[in-house]
Amino acid sequence: MENLSTLMGKYGEEGDRLIFKILNNGLDHPEKREKVTAAFEKVLEGKNTPDITERALRYDLTIPFARYVVMHQNELAFPFKRYQMQPVWRADRPQRGRYREFWQCDCDVVGATSLISEAELLCIYQTAFNQLSIPGITVRINSRKLLAGIAALAGMEDNLTEMTIALDKLDKIGWEGVVKELERRGLPQEGVAIIEKIIAISGTNEEKLEALAAIMKENTIGSEGVRELHQTLEYHSKLSPSGSATVAIDVTLARGLNYYTGIIMEVITDAVKMGSIGGGGRYDDLTGLFGMKGLSGVGISFGIDRIYDVMEELQLFPEQLTTGSKALLLNYGGENETYALAILKQLREAGIAAEIYPDAAKVDKQMKYANKRNFPYVILPGDEERKQKMVSLKNFVTGEQQMISIEEVISILKS
Amino acid sequence: MENLSTLMGKYGEEGDRLIFKILNNGLDHPEKREKVTAAFEKVLEGKNTPDITERALRYDLTIPFARYVVMHQNELAFPFKRYQMQPVWRADRPQRGRYREFWQCDCDVVGATSLISEAELLCIYQTAFNQLSIPGITVRINSRKLLAGIAALAGMEDNLTEMTIALDKLDKIGWEGVVKELERRGLPQEGVAIIEKIIAISGTNEEKLEALAAIMKENTIGSEGVRELHQTLEYHSKLSPSGSATVAIDVTLARGLNYYTGIIMEVITDAVKMGSIGGGGRYDDLTGLFGMKGLSGVGISFGIDRIYDVMEELQLFPEQLTTGSKALLLNYGGENETYALAILKQLREAGIAAEIYPDAAKVDKQMKYANKRNFPYVILPGDEERKQKMVSLKNFVTGEQQMISIEEVISILKS
Numbered sequence: 111m112e113n114l115s116t117l118m119g120k121y122g123e124e125g126d127r128l129i130f131k132i133l134n135n136g137l138d139h140p141e142k143r144e145k146v147t148a149a150f151e152k153v154l155e156g157k158n159t160p161d162i163t164e165r166a167l168r169y170d171l172t173i174p175f176a177r178y179v180v181m182h183q184n185e186l187a188f189p190f191k192r193y194q195m196q197p198v199w200r201a202d203r204p205q206r207g208r209y210r211e212f213w214q215c216d217c218d219v220v221g222a223t224s225l226i227s228e229a230e231l232l233c234i235y236q237t238a239f240n241q242l243s244i245p246g247i248t249v250r251i252n253s254r255k256l257l258a259g260i261a262a263l264a265g266m267e268d269n270l271t272e273m274t275i276a277l278d279k280l281d282k283i284g285w286e287g288v289v290k291e292l293e294r295r296g297l298p299q300e301g302v303a304i305i306e307k308i309i310a311i312s313g314t315n316e317e318k319l320e321a322l323a324a325i326m327k328e329n330t331i332g333s334e335g336v337r338e339l340h341q342t343l344e345y346h347s348k349l350s351p352s353g354s355a356t357v358a359i360d361v362t363l364a365r366g367l368n369y370y371t372g373i374i375m376e377v378i379t380d381a382v383k384m385g386s387i388g389g390g391g392r393y394d395d396l397t398g399l400f401g402m403k404g405l406s407g408v409g410i411s412f413g414i415d416r417i418y419d420v421m422e423e424l425q426l427f428p429e430q431l432t433t434g435s436k437a438l439l440l441n442y443g444g445e446n447e448t449y450a451l452a453i454l455k456q457l458r459e460a461g462i463a464a465e466i467y468p469d470a471a472k473v474d475k476q477m478k479y480a481n482k483r484n485f486p487y488v489i490l491p492g493d494e495e496r497k498q499k500m501v502s503l504k505n506f507v508t509g510e511q512q513m514i515s516i517e518e519v520i521s522i523l524k525s
Numbered sequence: 526m527e528n529l530s531t532l533m534g535k536y537g538e539e540g541d542r543l544i545f546k547i548l549n550n551g552l553d554h555p556e557k558r559e560k561v562t563a564a565f566e567k568v569l570e571g572k573n574t575p576d577i578t579e580r581a582l583r584y585d586l587t588i589p590f591a592r593y594v595v596m597h598q599n600e601l602a603f604p605f606k607r608y609q610m611q612p613v614w615r616a617d618r619p620q621r622g623r624y625r626e627f628w629q630c631d632c633d634v635v636g637a638t639s640l641i642s643e644a645e646l647l648c649i650y651q652t653a654f655n656q657l658s659i660p661g662i663t664v665r666i667n668s669r670k671l672l673a674g675i676a677a678l679a680g681m682e683d684n685l686t687e688m689t690i691a692l693d694k695l696d697k698i699g700w701e702g703v704v705k706e707l708e709r710r711g712l713p714q715e716g717v718a719i720i721e722k723i724i725a726i727s728g729t730n731e732e733k734l735e736a737l738a739a740i741m742k743e744n745t746i747g748s749e750g751v752r753e754l755h756q757t758l759e760y761h762s763k764l765s766p767s768g769s770a771t772v773a774i775d776v777t778l779a780r781g782l783n784y785y786t787g788i789i790m791e792v793i794t795d796a797v798k799m800g801s802i803g804g805g806g807r808y809d810d811l812t813g814l815f816g817m818k819g820l821s822g823v824g825i826s827f828g829i830d831r832i833y834d835v836m837e838e839l840q841l842f843p844e845q846l847t848t849g850s851k852a853l854l855l856n857y858g859g860e861n862e863t864y865a866l867a868i869l870k871q872l873r874e875a876g877i878a879a880e881i882y883p884d885a886a887k888v889d890k891q892m893k894y895a896n897k898r899n900f901p902y903v904i905l906p907g908d909e910e911r912k913q914k915m916v917s918l919k920n921f922v923t924g925e926q927q928m929i930s931i932e933e934v935i936s937i938l939k940s
Contacts, residue, residue: 133578150565153561155553189884201550345866349870452763469638
């Protein structure tokens with residue numbers, strides 16, 4: 111929960127509309143009747159007032175983080191690094207890849223301008239997606255400054271946002287579609303040729319940067335964008351972990367949120383149609399919104415729910431995850447139950463996760479349960495076993511069963 | 526977020542009032558004008574309608590869990606065990622130990638009636654609090670059935686809730702106060718003596734159970750409660766981990782929520798005045814609320830925020846927790862920065878958490894940062910070090926500094 115006033119106006123008009131607002135409590139208090147009635151009138155006009163809603167659900171983690179940094183600026187050590195995993199909410203129509211309630215996982219560095227931070231965040235993306243074994247990962251990278259340079263050269267400096275929105279649709283609507291949209295938004299004829307030339311640039315990151323540097327030669331902001339991309343990739347090459355995730359410059363990458371000012375990035379996989387599964391960038395004055403000027407930051411976010419859906423679709427979750435326990439102790443009741451509890455305690459003291467079937471139900475039922483829960487082993491502490499101070503251990507994968515000492519069970523389950 | 530209808534009526538009248546309701550979006554749509562206006566009238570009367578609020582924030586984890594179990598009853602393996610850690614919200618006046626937004630950590634077992642589950646949950650409490658090293662922990666345990674027996678013997682069977690509420694205040698208002706409150710709520714004169722006799726019972730758990738059994742001899746439900754307490758403690762003695770947390774029968778323990786039907790438990794510490802930092806119990810028909818009858822369950826909850834406050838007050842958090850990194854690499858810029866990045870990569874590949882100061886700021890400033898962040902080591906990769914392919918490693922605790930090879934640094938930081 112955040113104060114509604116902290117969130118409103120930070121995510122654009124569409125964002126304001128998608129924020130979940132929380133009804134104040136105690137609206138039926140007789141003394142509030144007049145104020146609340148007036149507040150209802152405003153709601154009918156599409157406005158909010160603190161008389162009816164003062165609080166709202168987080169829309170993302172970045173704005174609440176900026177609020178936090180400003181509130182705690184005197185206690186924090188800058189450059190301040192943090193990660194944060196929390197649910198966020200958007201009053202959107204739920205559909206594939208779009209959720210009303212979902213988790214973001216953010217990493218940010220604030221209070222440092224060095225592009226080493228950008229390079230380290232790229233490494234975090236690579237390391238995480240390498241470890242998750244998601245195939246076909248590309249981390250797309252671009253620069254808002256380069257986009258500003260392109261806009262200037264194309265005669266669209268006053269319509270930067272519109273230009274980036276149109277460019278961002280290249281994949282979906284093709285070059286013809288982009289041109290139509292750009293012209294509708296005021297792109298002059300000579301601008302079309304410039305943009306076409308820029309988005310046609312291909313090759314390695316170095317080759318792209320060389321071509322972009324030549325085009326931006328006379329444009330200060332665009333050249334600065336090229337230099338920053340170059341420097342970020344240079345730092346990144348020093349730190350990059352080995353693995354498959356590619357980092358690639360993509361001049362059509364826009365990122366929706368308006369607070370980005372420098373390098374921007376986004377993660378996609380070509381293995382599943384899902385849109386971006388992560389994104390971020392540098393914001394030069396995010397805390398300025400809350401009265402703390404001149405603090406530069408850069409951050410990335412993982413879209414955990416989309417990543418989960420991608421992994422489900424690619425069947426990347428190991429079956430073993432369905433249980434954390436290595437063994438189920440069957441419960442034969444009476445003295446055998448007492449014997450089973452003693453074994454359970456020994457297993458747990460040896461650091462082995464094990465469970466006992468709580469009721470002395472039919473063996474059939476308990477075995478079915480073990481199967482459904484996917485326990486690798488079942489332990490059968492029956493009359494015979496108890497008398498001999500042994501247990502029967504059944505390997506649920508091979509079906510093999512042997513009567514052995516508890517020490518042997520521990521050694522097998524530990525290996 | 527849950528559907529408001531899932532939550533309403535499950536936590537008593539007070540609970541209904543404390544649920545945060547979420548305003549529907551699009552209330553300003555012209556077609557909805559009539560409905561929304563009518564809905565506002567209802568809000569002024571203290572009622573809710575789906576025309577203005579359909580969703581709400583979780584009040585606890587138990588009711589949403591019951592909803593989940595019913596929705597997924599055909600996929601789950603019963604007995605179903607789960608833990609869940611999530612924020613919950615209550616529209617309460619915030620104060621010490623009472624938060625608007627806080628985290629609960631729940632463990633439940635549903636679909637088994639065996640008291641082994643109760644015993645295992647007691648062990649979870651003990652293990653967790655032993656590991657957190659919080660002193661003076663007592664897990665209080667009681668039985669709703671025993672409370673029903675006491676009410677019957679005292680002539681208050683129709684006022685069980687009132688009786689337990691009064692008993693629960695014994696600590697705060699003393700015996701005199703409890704008697705006054707009980708009499709006000711209809712306790713007959715002969716009932717006072719019976720209750721006084723019961724709460725005066727002292728000694729070990731075994732001694733208490735023996736005395737209670739004698740008193741409850743003629744009362745079926747009370748005897749059942751005594752038997753269940755006995756059996757739970759018997760199971761518990763077989764599984765209990767070694768450590769300091771005590772489990773003690775306390776007949777005045779009531780637990781606020783009405784859905785409990787069997788054993789109830791609560792955790793307190795006498796080291797800090799904070800109220801309960803955990804609690805739970807058995808509910809025999811929680812899923813019945815959602816149409817799935819006869820499924821018994823038992824669960825506990827940890828109040829993470831109160832536990833955090835207790836640990837803060839007792840200064841139980843280790844200082845080291847303020848950083849996860851073992852070393853900070855100073856940034857001398859230029860070639861030395863490149864050299865530092867190469868070292869950083871080597872350290873990380875060796876599994877050592879290390880950071881570089883992102884900007885080539887003044888050494889003083891970087892050292893102050895290392896101090897504030899509490900890094901155990903600082904690595905100084907300067908001109909001399911770079912030429913010799915060595916680094917200076919400064920132990921920030923002893924102040925000792927030595928110029929050594931990177932391999933030696935790795936071996937020191939790993940130990």
